Amino acid sequence: MRVIRRGVFETNSSSTHSITMCSKEEYEKWESGEVLLDESWWPGKFITKEEAIQKLKENEYYNDLDFTDEDAVDEALREEYIYTFEQYRDNCDYETFESTYVTKNGEEIIAFGYFGYDG
Amino acid sequence: MRLLGEYQNGNYTVKIYNDGTKIRETNDDVFVASFPECIDLKITNNCDMGCPYCHEDSKLDGKHGDILNTKIIDTIRPFTELAIGGGNPLSHPDLILFLKTLKSKNIIANMTVNQNHFVSHQDLIRYLVKNDLIKGLGVSLVEVNNEFINTITQYPNAVIHIINGITTLNDFKKLYNHNLKILILGYKEIRRGKEYYSSKVEVTKNNIYKNINEIINGFKVTSFDNLAIKQLNLKRLFSEKTWDKFYMGDDGQFTMYIDLVEQEFALSSTSTQRFKLMDSVVDMFKVVKSL
Numbered sequence: 001m002r003v004i005r006r007g008v009f010e011t012n013s014s015s016t017h018s019i020t021m022c023s024k025e026e027y028e029k030w031e032s033g034e035v036l037l038d039e040s041w042w043p044g045k046f047i048t049k050e051e052a053i054q055k056l057k058e059n060e061y062y063n064d065l066d067f068t069d070e071d072a073v074d075e076a077l078r079e080e081y082i083y084t085f086e087q088y089r090d091n092c093d094y095e096t097f098e099s100t101y102v103t104k105n106g107e108e109i110i111a112f113g114y115f116g117y118d119g
Numbered sequence: 120m121r122l123l124g125e126y127q128n129g130n131y132t133v134k135i136y137n138d139g140t141k142i143r144e145t146n147d148d149v150f151v152a153s154f155p156e157c158i159d160l161k162i163t164n165n166c167d168m169g170c171p172y173c174h175e176d177s178k179l180d181g182k183h184g185d186i187l188n189t190k191i192i193d194t195i196r197p198f199t200e201l202a203i204g205g206g207n208p209l210s211h212p213d214l215i216l217f218l219k220t221l222k223s224k225n226i227i228a229n230m231t232v233n234q235n236h237f238v239s240h241q242d243l244i245r246y247l248v249k250n251d252l253i254k255g256l257g258v259s260l261v262e263v264n265n266e267f268i269n270t271i272t273q274y275p276n277a278v279i280h281i282i283n284g285i286t287t288l289n290d291f292k293k294l295y296n297h298n299l300k301i302l303i304l305g306y307k308e309i310r311r312g313k314e315y316y317s318s319k320v321e322v323t324k325n326n327i328y329k330n331i332n333e334i335i336n337g338f339k340v341t342s343f344d345n346l347a348i349k350q351l352n353l354k355r356l357f358s359e360k361t362w363d364k365f366y367m368g369d370d371g372q373f374t375m376y377i378d379l380v381e382q383e384f385a386l387s388s389t390s391t392q393r394f395k396l397m398d399s400v401v402d403m404f405k406v407v408k409s410l
Contacts, residue, residue, distance in 0.1 A: 009139035009229045009255020010157045010200045010374075011278055012302060012344055045339075 031085045039081040052082045124198035124225060129153040135198055135227065139255055139276060152373050154196055155404050159376040159388055162186050162217070163206035168233050170261075172285060172315040174307040174389065177206040184379030186217045191377065194399045197225035202257070204231045206380075209240050218252040231257030231280060234267060241270065248274065257302070260286055263293040271299065278302050278340070283347050284320040288330055295337030303327075303334075305346020307389055324350060332356075345370060346389075375400075375407040386410050 026046055029035045035046040038055075047055075056062045056076050066072055078087060121137040129152045131145035143150055164181030166173075195201075201221065208214060208230055221228045230253045237244060237258045247253045256277045271277050279299060281291075284306035294301070306324065308316050327334065328351055335341045343353065371386040377400075378384070383393040384403045392410070397403050 009227070009276055009278075011202050011229045011231045011255045011257030012159070012280070012304065 033084060036077070037083045037085075037088055039083065047082070052077055052080075055082075056080065123227070126196060126198050128156065128196075133198070135200075137254075150373075152404075152408075154401050155199065155375045155407075156373045157200040157202060158195070158400070159202045159204065159374065161204055161206070161376075161378040161380055161388070162208055162214075163211045164380045165210045166205055166207040166233070167210075168207070168235060168261075170233075170311075172282065172306075172312050174309050174312040175206065176310040181206050182380050183211050183213075184382075186211065186379055187213050187220075189379060190398045191396070191400055191403075192220065192224070192226075194401060195224070195226050196400075198227060200227045200229055200255075202229050202231065202255075203253075204257075207233060207236050209236050209243060215247075215252070218247065222252055227255075228253050229255030229257065231259060233259045234261040238267060238270060244274075248276075260290075263290045268294070268297050268299075272297060278342075280304055282306055283327055283350050284324040286327075287323055288326045288334075291327070291330075291334050291337065298339045300340035300342075301338050302342045302344070303347045303351070304344050305348075305350045307346065309389060309391075327351065371407050371410060375404055377403070 026035075030037055030046055035048055036052050038045050038047045038052065053067065053073060056065065056073070057067070059080075062076055065076055077083075123135045123137055125132060125134045127133075129150070130147050131143050131150045131152075133156065134142045134144075141156075161175070161184065163183045164175065164177045165179070165183055166175075166177035166181060167179050168177075169179070205211070209232055211217070218228050230247075232240070232244075237256075244256070248256065254276060256274055257280050258271060258277055259280045260282075271279065277300065279294070279301045281301050281303050282305075283303055306312065306316070306320060331351055331353070343351070348354075374387070376385045376388045376390065377396070378388075378393075379396075381393075382396040384396055384407070385393045386407050394403070394406060397406075
C-alpha cells in the first residue's frame with residue numbers, strides 16, 4: 001500500500017486532507033490525451049505535452065536525455081510525476097479516488113486525487 | 120524533487136522530499152506508526168495580536184517554553200516534521216538557536232505565524248527560509264490585501280491558514296487565482312473561540328458551506344483539517360465508496376501535540392485531556408495512540 005502527500009509540508013496539528021477539482025471539460029481533455037496531468041506541483045495541473053517536454057529540457061538532470069526517443073521521454077515524464085490519463089489510472093501503486101458531482105449552477109465537476117493524508 | 124530523507128516507522132517506510140512531498144509505503148493493509156511523523160509543538164503563549172477568536176488564548180504577557188533544555192528533542196527521530204506554533208513563535212528569544220539544533224538533527228521544522236507577523240518580520244522569515252531553518256510555512260490569515268498576496272507568493276512552501284467562520288466569502292474571492300495554497304481549519308469553540316462564537320460566525324460558515332466548490336477551484340491547493348471536513352460536510356461531494364478511500368481517519372495515528380509552555384502533551388491542540396510531559400516522544404506517542 002502506498003500513500004502520498006504532494007508538495008506541502010505539515011503546518012497544522014490535525015489531520016489534513018486535500019482535494020483536487022477540475023471541470024468536466026478539463027478532465028475530458030486529459031482523458032482524450034490532449035493534455036497531461038503534472039503532479040510535480042501538488043495537487044496537479046494540466047499541461048500540454050510540449051510544455052512537459054520543455055520542463056524536462058530545463059531540468060539539468062535530463063541533459064543527456066535523447067529527446068527523439070519517445071519511450072525515454074515518456075519514462076522521464078513519469079519520473080517527474082507527469083501522467084497521461086491511462087498512466088494515472090493504471091498505476092496500482094497509488095491509491096486514487098474520483099467522484100463527479102453537479103453544482104447548483106449545473107456545472108459538472110470532477111473531484112479526484114490521491115488519498116488524503118494525515119500529516 | 121530532492122530526497123530529504125528516508126526512514127522506517129513501524130511497519131512502513133517514509134520518504135520525504137524538499138517540496139514537502141511525503142510517501143508512505145508498506146506491504147501490509149494498514150500503516151502502524153511506532154513514533155509520530157509530525158508533532159504539533161507549541162513553544163510560546165506570547166503574542167501581541169489579541170485575536171478575539173484565538174483558541175490558544177495567547178497573550179502579550181504569555182510565557183515562553185524552555186525550548187533549549189527540553190530532553191524530548193533528543194528522542195525525536197530524524198526527518199520527523201515539527202509544526203511549530205504559539206502564540207507568536209517569532210517572539211521566542213531562543214527560536215533561531217532552537218531551529219539550528221533541529222536542523223543539526225535533521226528534524227524538519229515547519230512553522231505557523233500570524234499574517235501581521237509574517238509581513239512585519241520579513242527579514243527574519245527570509246533568513247529562516249534562506250538558511251533552511253524552516254521548510255513549511257503556515258500563515259494565519261487576518262486580512263486580505265495586495266501586499267500580503269505579493270509577499271506570500273514569494274514562498275513556494277507557504278500555506279495560508281483560514282478559519283471556517285472567520286474569513287468571509289468576499290475575502291476568499293480576493294485570494295482566488297493567485298496560485299495560492301490554503302488550509303481551511305474548522306472553527307474551534309474553545310477558550311476565546313467559545314466567547315467569540317456568534318450568529319455572524321455561523322452565517323460566514325454557511326456561506327463557505329454553500330460555495331465550497333467555487334472556493335476549491337480558486338486555489339492551487341485547498342486542504343482541510345478534520346474539523347473543517349465535518350463542519351463543511353465535505354462528504355456530500357463524494358460517493359460512499361470514494362469517501363471511504365479519501366478519508367484517512369482521525370487525529371492521533373501519526374501525529375501528536377506537545378505544549379512546551381505548560382509541559383504537557385495531548386492528542387491534538389484542541390484536546391482537553393492533557394498529560395504531563397514525558398522524556399521520550401515514543402512513550403508519549405504510545406499514550407496518544409491508546410486514546
